[in-house]
Amino acid sequence: MTLIAATAEHRESPDQADSRLRIDYWRVRIYSIGFIISYLLYLGAGGFEHWPVLAATVLLVTCFGAWRLHHGWLRGGIIAGTIHALLFPFIVQALSSGEPIVALVARFPVWPQLLVTLIASRALASESHLAFARFWLRPLDCSGPVQMQSAAAPAALACFLVLLFYLVTPHLMVPGSGPVQSIVVSAVLGRTVVHSAIIFLFFVVMASIFDAALLHVADRMVIAGFGRMIAAERDDGRRPDLSAILTRQFAPAAHTRAVRLLSAAIDGADPDAATPLRLAALSFDRFQSASRQFVRSLLPLLPLLGFLGTVIGLASAISDLPHDLNASSGHNVDISASLAGLAVKFETTLLGLIASIICSLALGLLEKRETELAAMCLLIADDAREAR
Structure with missing residues (x-):
């Protein structure tokens, strides 16, 4: 049990x-x-x-x-x-x-x-x-x-x-930097509300990933402790009681994902203890899924905010263009001043794309580690059960 x-x-x-x-x-x-x-x-x-x-x-x-x-x-x-x-x-x-x-x-x-x-x-x-x-x-x-x-x-x-x-x-900021670095620095230090919103949302996603990584580290410590407990009982010539180890040694960590996965893995191999609810806990961790869904819902907002800032900037630039652009009017129209700042309007899109790429890579690395942890729980529970 x-x-x-x-x-x-x-x-x-x-x-x-x-x-x-x-x-x-x-x-x-x-x-x-x-x-x-x-x-x-x-x-x-x-x-x-x-x-x-x-x-x-x-x-x-x-x-x-x-x-x-x-x-x-x-x-x-x-x-x-x-x-x-x-x-x-x-x-x-x-x-x-x-x-x-x-x-x-x-x-x-x-x-x-x-x-x-x-x-x-x-x-x-x-x-x-x-x-x-x-x-x-x-x-x-x-x-x-x-x-x-x-x-x-x-x-x-x-x-x-x-x-x-x-x-x-x-x-x-490094003085005399190249054009690419200057564009990136200008986008990062943008002075509009959209720039600040993208920076804030980026750090919200990264902070969520950081907190999830801390929970993952705690799960790793639980798995390492579980393996040490089993090894200690084997060295003493005793038959490891997996359920007793979880109940006795890891009761304060009963809410952690590692203990939940280990417990569900042991229940899943025991026909007398297995129930549909416990097997569902093994295959789909609803608490973690809810937290991850919140982070994933924020990722698409980064490039969308960047595109929104660009659209607003382009609309403003186009509205400032001279209205009389007809060559037959006989006037020399200089639109260089109106078009000079168009490159700046794409800074928010650049910033949103960079932030989205970084967050996606960090989230992908975290989920890779979490998937590996779930597989480790299954293998550890199966190996410990067969070695009894």
Whole structure:
């Protein structure tokens, strides 16, 4: 009987289930305290002057959520605090004055926002991880939606990466570069809203892939530990009990994909334990598929945003052309000034295509590793079962 079957037959009490997640609880609390400290630094640097009622509410909600480990309150407080830190001065200033983000980053200090967004992303990721683990151990106690991978954490991490990118990239420009490099640098540092939207969306996708890669590393560690446990029992002359190893040694990691795949693989080979639901879990991981579907839905938006920026730029350039282009009019019409900036209009398409290529390659590499991990789980479970 594997971990899934053991959980179904003997439902743990809340205290027993929560004791397995002690490390996850402390991780969420530490990141929450770090976010509160970084948010206070932002308020001390001038953020409290803007909407002080919102600032006080964010602090109260986040502190209450961290103390009680209430996922809704904690998640809401962190998201609200992150939005508040980005509103002033960047978003409000960009909307009121029309300045691009790259110019605002060069004009205002960004270290408070860097701290807030970075720690907020890690706090949201760890909170989502804990919520999913608690749901996996006690499904009937779930009071809200759960997700294997947070959708808000990549957005917060993308905000951090965008600010850092605009802060560092101008200093990395090489003077006297070639025409190709100049075009790429000009596209990356574009000053329009479409340029900034493509950069932000690119980092959202890359941050989602990064969080998925962290989960993949945790799965690899579980598989390595499972193999060591089996080898240790063989060295002691004992017959490895695969279900007991999963239940006893990897109970805190029961929510990880590696344990779910190993458990489903063992159930699939045991006619007495196999059920259609467990076999479905082996062939199709719905939680991971939902997270991956979100990332895949963002990829087509990168070239589409680039094409949209080009269409807007071309429409503007054509509207600025002289209206009297008839040669019989007897006037010499110079359209070179109107056509001089047409090359710039294609920068967004270039930027969207580059971002889409990089994200597709990174996602393909990650999915290759994940497919290999699923095959490893099947082979490890089959080899350990045959060697008993």
